[in-house]
Amino acid sequence: MIELFVRLIRRPQGLVGVTLLALIAIACLFGPALAPYAPEKIDFLGRFRPPGWQNWLGADQFGRDILSRLMVGARSTVPMALIATFVGSAAGAIIGVGSAYLGGRTDEAIMRTNDAVMAIPGLLLALLLVSTLGNGAGNAVIAIAVAFAPGMARVTRSVALNVRNQDYVKAAIARGEGAVWIIFREMLPNVMAPIVIESTIRVSFAVMLFATLSFLGVGAQPPASEWGLMVADARQYMYQAPWGLIMPSTAIALTAIAFNLVGDGLRDALNPKDER
């Protein structure tokens, strides 16, 4: 574990990713305590104040401090993406391993259906689900989790097919272990590494998808200072105060880049031979 971490941060991409992730984690944990202003504090004299010593990243149309809103908003953005990815990956992993375990025609049927579900673009599936379940951050998380599951199922299954043919799985079948035991105790632990890598990269998609749903008005609801929502708000005033738009956009991009870098770094650290 420690050796893996050292290998991860030895490359500049990995180091940048880990550093960014640490900063994001700090913002999520201590954001409200560290923020210079209250996120809802309205200051009519400071409307559209450009970045400077009073408001480091500028102020929005109500004179609210953008840095403070970003730091507090980290909580309503990043953990949501993490939960959605975790639930979606777990569901997908179980479907994938289960399908590989069952094998044969059942596997074929499950995977064909899975592929069919993947024909619905993720954003479209998420939008349909949210429009049925009702707008809100919680439902957006459920929708993203559902939209992620088929992709994870496909990735997991391709790895699990190899595991299925290993001697220890055959031994477990010969011992007469039940399907649930074999799937959860024998197969799942041995496909964890690729799942973790894939999930890490997917968090960046989840961050973007969640922000997009909020941007479209069906995810996090005002007055939350969710980043996608901040971009949607700032669009009206983008000519007067482009920083209102650029700062939350940068926050989203940096978060996505951080998870991408760490995911790619983990993959490289686990397969040192692959030069790409």
Place this chain on the structure above:
Amino acid sequence: MSLAWFARRLLLMVYTVIVVSMLVFAITQVLPADAAQSLLGENATPEMLAALRAKLGLGAPAWQQYLHWAGRVFTGDFGISMRTSQPVGPEMLSALSRSLLLAASSILVTLVVAVPLGVVAALRQGRLADTGVSLIAYLGVSLPEFVTATLLALLLADTLHWLPATGYVSPLEHFGDGISHLALPVLTISVILIAHVMRMMRSETLDVLKSDYIRAARLKGLPERTVLFRHALRNALLPVVTIIALDVGYLLGGIIVIEEIFAIPGIGRALMVAITARDLPSIQAGALIMAATYAVTNTLADMAYAALDPRIRYD
């Protein structure tokens, strides 16, 4: 490409469309406890509710409702829009045609830009050009469409005034005006697609250049240009067909946001309008048409791939 494989692939496409239609129907009409109530909102009178329930056939069991709906859809009848009282089908299909124009132009721009860049990055592996290209690719995939779209609009429309910010003019009627209105959305979609295709092209070219037959071609004394263009690129280009087909799925999702931002009356925007207005027949038609479009493009790409690469033998 055997006939059996061909038939199997078509069957798979039909299966995909059926599964998708079931899922779309289940999410929109079966999952809500009372679809009529959620469609009309809290202010609906009991008479209105009863009328809508009868219209949607909500009294019947779910599978009967589905078969009834699917039967109508199969004959091209998607129902009447609850918002405009017009037939949904023709409206959605003409919206789709505008979206396809947007998608096709984006793919064209992507190919023209991404393929050469990917090859250059591969040839200069590890050097400045490669790092620069990889960095841009990273940025491209790390920005959500709505951010890329708004930033590009801020720069090219609001600050530099080069392009109109929103709206749609048919290029068939006013070519110049139509193109300039398409430019921003196409640019936004291309930024993301270019990142994908470029990364793919780079790693494929690297792989092919390491292969034995390229070594053989070089040892034979062929000039590097011939090796690259006649031997390497032909094989490196093949997977681009697949990645483009996969990106169409992404494209159809991303198009929802892009059309919303740039006010393009395509299928994505039509779907957003339908979702906001809770126009059930339009939501179902829009979602189904989008997913079916993806299923068809994917099948076509698979067939094109099999036809282009005689080494691939599917059973």
